Amino acid sequence: MQLQEAQEKFIQSWGTLGSHWGINRTMAQVHALLLISAEPLSAQEIMDALKISSGNANMNIRALIDWGLVFKELKPGERKEFFVAEKDMWEVIRKIIIQRKKKELEPVIKVLNEISTVEENSPEAEEFVRVVQDIRLFAQKADSTLEGLVKSDQKWFVGTFLNMIK
Amino acid sequence: MQLQEAQEKFIQSWGTLGSHWGINRTMAQVHALLLISAEPLSAQEIMDALKISSGNANMNIRALIDWGLVFKELKPGERKEFFVAEKDMWEVIRKIIIQRKKKELEPVIKVLNEISTVEENSPEAEEFVRVVQDIRLFAQKADSTLEGLVKSDQKWFVGTFLNMIK
DNA sequence: TACTACTTTCAAAAGGTTTTGAAAATACAA
């Protein structure tokens, strides 16, 4: 397979994956492009490579920087900004977990805590409390697992993963 | 907090969470409603409770059945169908993993395998192959971990999870 | 068979998200 074809496939594929993971398709494509680029790219180069507008490029590059998946790089003598991707895959995963934990898991735990105060004075209320407690337990377990993972270094994570599959 | 208010909050919250996890909002709300219902519900009861149309209800109930998160139940003497949710949280997680692994992880691994055959005859090609190999390794690790998890029984999963958080 | 309760389909409408691109803002150079 030719390099260019392979690169395009990779960008497409990463975009599709991203769109299922709370990262919009273009955002994931920009990340993919930067991941496989040996050199930092300017906004203009990203726009040209992916055929997207300046607004779109600007917005998604900034989102990637917010997530900690992309860094701004200034070249001496150049007025324009260049961008590089976080290339360490474990770090990428960590950054995504941090965002999603904050945006999804934590709000749900908050609601579960609130609603578990309901009084158990009817069969429906009993069923409700049982289900909510069960989910709450799992959510808290997931939360502390992810928290540990985020705070841990790579080796611990790799080790745990390997342990899991035996 | 009143039971009804708590139930509504739970359904809302579960819907929001679902929509970030490849399950559409209504589908997640139907699942939430069935989860906290002590009795099987008919399509009509689901439509009334969530204020959704028959088409919408039908479509999402079927999707939930496809995912293995909801089961059809026939009551003797009743013409209409009733539905119950899978209430075991670990089983719910397993079912979701099965679907997402199939729909997302496996296609990506396929592409990664294809494109890693590119020849390393330039700095760009080298960078490309390095990144792809790295991701491929991670993806395969994740795949076998999830596969093990899906095939395992609850206890093993709970145990591993607890081990992870120490 | 015809009736009725219930379920399913699907084209059109609604709703939500993403993208565009012109205009405004910014920042450096002369």
Added chain:
DNA sequence: TTGTATTTTCAAAACCTTTTGAAAGTAGTA
């Protein structure tokens, strides 16, 4: 300062997904 390259903003347009509801289909009942 003025000019120019670059970045940012944002309202409108395009696009994509979900929902509706009427009509068709199905299956039990009489």
